[in-house]
Amino acid sequence: MSKFAPTPEQQAAIDFDGNMVITACPGSGKTSVMKEKIRKITPVLADHKGVIAITFTKKASQELKKRCKHNAHDTKQSFFGTIDSFCLKELILPFISRVWGGNPAECKVVRRLRSPYLLFLDEEYCSPTVENILNDDGFNRLYDAGFVWMNSFAALALHVLNSSESAQRYIKARYSHVFIDEYQDSSLAQHQLFLKLLELGLIATAVGDVSQSIYEFRGGNPELLNCLVDDSDNFRHFQININHRCHASIINYASRLLDPNFQLIQCEEKRIYRRLVTGNLTSVAQQISGRISSWIDNGKWGVSKASDIGILAKKDKSLKLLTAGLNIDYRIYSENPLDSVGSDCSDLYSHLLAFKYGAIPTVQELIANQFELVVLKENNLALVRKEIRALREIEQVDQLIAKFHELASMLGIEEDEESDIAVRTILQQEEIIKQFMPLDDNEVQVMTLHKSKGLEFKVVLHFDLEEWSFPFQQVVNNDWDNPVYTSLIQDANLHYVGITRAENCCVLIRSTLRQNSRGDFSQSAPSYFLRLPQLEGLYG
Numbered sequence: 001m002s003k004f005a006p007t008p009e010q011q012a013a014i015d016f017d018g019n020m021v022i023t024a025c026p027g028s029g030k031t032s033v034m035k036e037k038i039r040k041i042t043p044v045l046a047d048h049k050g051v052i053a054i055t056f057t058k059k060a061s062q063e064l065k066k067r068c069k070h071n072a073h074d075t076k077q078s079f080f081g082t083i084d085s086f087c088l089k090e091l092i093l094p095f096i097s098r099v100w101g102g103n104p105a106e107c108k109v110v111r112r113l114r115s116p117y118l119l120f121l122d123e124e125y126c127s128p129t130v131e132n133i134l135n136d137d138g139f140n141r142l143y144d145a146g147f148v149w150m151n152s153f154a155a156l157a158l159h160v161l162n163s164s165e166s167a168q169r170y171i172k173a174r175y176s177h178v179f180i181d182e183y184q185d186s187s188l189a190q191h192q193l194f195l196k197l198l199e200l201g202l203i204a205t206a207v208g209d210v211s212q213s214i215y216e217f218r219g220g221n222p223e224l225l226n227c228l229v230d231d232s233d234n235f236r237h238f239q240i241n242i243n244h245r246c247h248a249s250i251i252n253y254a255s256r257l258l259d260p261n262f263q264l265i266q267c268e269e270k271r272i273y274r275r276l277v278t279g280n281l282t283s284v285a286q287q288i289s290g291r292i293s294s295w296i297d298n299g300k301w302g303v304s305k306a307s308d309i310g311i312l313a314k315k316d317k318s319l320k321l322l323t324a325g326l327n328i329d330y331r332i333y334s335e336n337p338l339d340s341v342g343s344d345c346s347d348l349y350s351h352l353l354a355f356k357y358g359a360i361p362t363v364q365e366l367i368a369n370q371f372e373l374v375v376l377k378e379n380n381l382a383l384v385r386k387e388i389r390a391l392r393e394i395e396q397v398d399q400l401i402a403k404f405h406e407l408a409s410m411l412g413i414e415e416d417e418e419s420d421i422a423v424r425t426i427l428q429q430e431e432i433i434k435q436f437m438p439l440d441d442n443e444v445q446v447m448t449l450h451k452s453k454g455l456e457f458k459v460v461l462h463f464d465l466e467e468w469s470f471p472f473q474q475v476v477n478n479d480w481d482n483p484v485y486t487s488l489i490q491d492a493n494l495h496y497v498g499i500t501r502a503e504n505c506c507v508l509i510r511s512t513l514r515q516n517s518r519g520d521f522s523q524s525a526p527s528y529f530l531r532l533p534q535l536e537g538l539y540g
């Protein structure tokens with residue numbers, strides 16, 4: 001790891017010891033700032049204490065943990081993980097019995113509530129609040145029936161923390177600080193939990209960027225980050241606004257997309273391009289494959305390996321069309337049949353396949369990092385490890401599925417037939433099996449814009465820039481002449497996230513043929529994003 005030389009604005013954020021909110025543009029090194037702060041705090045903590053470091057994805061928390069522990073740095077009893085994992089492991093499982101009785105160790109964690117359990121609740125909550133928990137006794141009944149529902153974790157954890165003095169004593173004794181990354185995608189319950197931790201005396205740091213808010217559809221609310229910025233009584237606001245990742249011309253384009261008055265950075269060369277390519281996405285991919293190969297062979301744009309190139313699109317369907325035409329090695333991160341099932345069983349099977357095919361290298365890592373939401377009983381841990389290890393030896397599909405069933409039962413996860421079918425479908429398709437193998441530097445990376453969050457590439461090829469493809473448009477009240485962009489701000493943020501993944505070159509591509517919702521192709525028009533007047537002259 002090269003030595004990190006902080007800028008003055010990064011250094012100011014690292015040095016400040018109180019409650020703070022850091023707003024940070026893409027590529028501004030917020031991960032590095034969080035890492036430096038945690039490495040500065042932990043040496044002075046007692047051995048039984050640590051910090052709470054919450055990131056948006058498991059992958060991001062593994063990365064942060066690795067960077068904090070670099071050079072055998074002792075992070076003491078710190079917690080690294082997602083907010084869901086924190087709520088479940090540190091608050092719900094250890095303390096809910098003090099509030100609602102029962103035996104949480106016997107509970108099943110469910111991602112999706114199915115009938116009849118869905119009917120326990122008064123309404124279909126997207127992201128319940130603590131008030132919902134207090135006013136709707138369906139949550140309590142669900143728990144009595146042996147279930148804790150993932151979407152309610154933050155609210156449930158807050159309810160536990162509000163109601164149980166033991167939980168409060170534990171948190172205060174164990175943790176000195178709390179950090180939450182990607183705060184712009186926090187829900188109200190998560191925000192209230194963060195404020196509760198502050199009230200208990202933990203020193204609180206929130207990090208985020210309103211312009212990178214892309215999960216409103218899941219209950220994320222970027223206004224909550226602004227609330228912290230406005231709350232100057234409790235939080236000092238720091239801005240880290242130098243983008244160290246992208247070429248200046250890419251920064252100019254991305255910034256003007258969101259702010260027509262953005263003061264342009266001086267730069268000679270344009271490294272962001274718009275291209276119109278003839279045909280549908282499959283034929284476009286055939287045409288550009290040769291160009292991509294030559295960039296890899298000649299090290300153009302600083303590309304030293306195929307995985308330095310990211311192919312991004314808004315729609316999962318577009319990725320399928322694109323990969324059908326690519327004549328180069330690639331790795332696609334698209335929704336696979338197990339993702340589509342979306343149950344706890346399908347989640348487990350995904351992790352087991354990732355271990356079998358090597359994306360998760362060790363049983364230790366599988367259990368420590370991927371089983372975040374599985375309630376593991378100490379007494380059968382050794383057997384679980386042995387059974388998982390055996391997966392790599394199994395060749396027959398039926399045997400593999402039988403072993404998956406055994407493991408599901410040992411881990412208290414309900415089997416479902418859809419997950420079995422999904423596993424069989426995956427095992428018939430080499431391209432999908434690849435998703436469960438370790439990243440190969442010889443493969444270009446293909447994924448949706450949502451999945452690209454937090455990543456960086458030397459070159460980004462950004463597709464779906466046709467009208468009706470992106471941004472999302474809807475016909476309202478049968479008025480076909482005036483379709484409405486119903487999620488324009490979130491889509492603009494998503495476009496911004498995609499563009500700012502690029503270090504040295506970003507190509508915005510429109511294909512002349514667009515696939516409609518029925519699967520037919522028709523002539524495309526340029527996307528709304530390609531028609532914005534403030535972007536004129538900023539691309540090559």
Ligand SMILES: Nc1ncnc2c1ncn2[C@@H]1O[C@H](COP(=O)(O)OP(=O)(O)OP(=O)(O)O)[C@@H](O)[C@H]1O
Pocket residue numbers: 004005006007010024025026027028029030031032244245453454455500
């Ligand atoms: N002070 C610095 N000097 C040089 N490079 C830096 C500095 N700080 C960060 N970088 C580099 O900038 C890039 C972006 O850093 P990082 O991934 O931490 O940003 P981020 O704020 O988390 O990005 P995003 O929000 O877009 O995901 C990395 O390649 C990192 O090494």
